[in-house]
Amino acid sequence: MLKFFQKAEKIRCGVVGTGSLGQHHARIYASMKDAVLAGVCDTDPARAAEIAARHNCRAFASVDELAGACDAVSVVVPTDRHAEVALPLLARGCHLLIEKPLCATLDEASQVLAAAQAAGAIVQVGHIEHFNPVMSFLEKHIDRPGYITTERLGTYQTRGTEVGVVLDLMIHDIGIVLALVKSPIARIDSLGINVLSKTEDIANARIQFENGCVANLNASRLSLKRSREIRIFQDNAYLSLDFMNQKGHLVKKSDIIAYGLKMKVGLAKPGDVSSIPVVDVPIEKGEPLALELASFVESVRAARQPKVGAALGKSALEVAITITDQIRRAAKPA
Structure with a gap:
């Protein structure tokens, strides 16, 4: 069953995998007002110690130890290790943000989804876009x-x-x-x-x-x-x-029709690029990563399904x- 957090209660967050992307998960959690970076874990103890010292948190020797100190954990390890890391975390009741893709195989993805359901835990997949x-x-x-x-x-x-x-x-x-x-x-x-x-x-x-x-x-x-x-x-x-x-641009059919009317009355000429109705998108x-992690933490706090849940993550994987x-x-x- 999902745990509800008090409004003033900070979500204890952790990161497994402190490489080129995981270090940014740690940085963002450490900067959040409604979360606290409880610790990190990595197969390279020296790297974990470096990131922990940078953000004044603990470097844990194992995933199991990290799980005991966290409500929510980012899994930022190579894809072929996602299930290996996620399953014991879910067994300890941690909510997870698993970097995309959800897993390396559909069988592993099904195991993760089943474990999340059994634990009453949220799984968000890191489709950052x-x-x-x-x-x-x-x-x-x-x-x-x-x-x-x-x-x-x-x-x-x-x-x-x-x-x-x-x-x-x-x-x-x-x-x-x-x-x-x-x-x-x-x-x-x-x-x-x-x-x-x-x-x-x-x-x-x-x-x-x-x-x-x-x-x-x-x-x-x-x-x-x-x-x-x-x-x-x-x-x-x-x-x-x-x-x-x-950034980008938008062309609307209604604007093109209006452009055509201008040509008919002589206010625009064919080939007049300055008059073509291309609008910059506001x-x-x-x-994106900060927005993603903020959404994940809020989903954990409110005990609600995340925007990019495990079901969408599995569909994309399929x-x-x-x-x-x-x-x-x-x-x-x-």
Whole structure:
């Protein structure tokens, strides 16, 4: 059964995994007014001690010891260790934020969901883009998407290569598309290429939904630049948005009609770019990870299901695994 916290009671938070991302979980928890960073844990004791000293908290020698001091824990370890770390934490009654993807396999994801249900614990999955102000804008303005394209490019680094680029990067856009389209999937067609890793480094997936919407997703971790962009077309608007720089533009059908009327009366001429109704999107910028962790802590405090719960995390994982399976089958010699 979920525990309710008093309004003035601080949520005791912990972090398992203090690497390049986990250190930021620790930083943000330590800065929260309604939470306290109780401690951290890492397979590298020296690294855990360094982060603990930085934020004046305790470095725990084991996950079990950390669990005893925490109400909520971020699991920020390699994907193939998510279930290994999450299951004992859930058994101790900790609420969890598990970095995306939820797990490396559907079987492990099912084990985590069952353990969370048995413990009455919240599991939030770290699909961070759902807390990006860009996503907040999309949720307000997109209600019937017809065609979506996404591009997610990253530079090569060894971190994260325990899984392919689909589970590493594309899964962000899978989660975004599932949340926006809200329709069962009719068909998935995928391709990918291994270049420097044992798994795919470049991938493309075309997802067709039962409501007719089509999403074309591209991901690469071999780019010379980083990019996180989405373009959405629906019957009354076109949006092009940049998740990384939190900006973009919008073209509305109503504005195009008005532009056409201006051309008819001579107030605008064909090819007059300055008159084309492209509007910059008003996005109030914010740190997505800080917004994500604040939402997680509030879900724990209010004993409510998180915005990105385990069910959505598992659905995104199912799609990602379907894509990777298609890629691997195609790569096998006939």
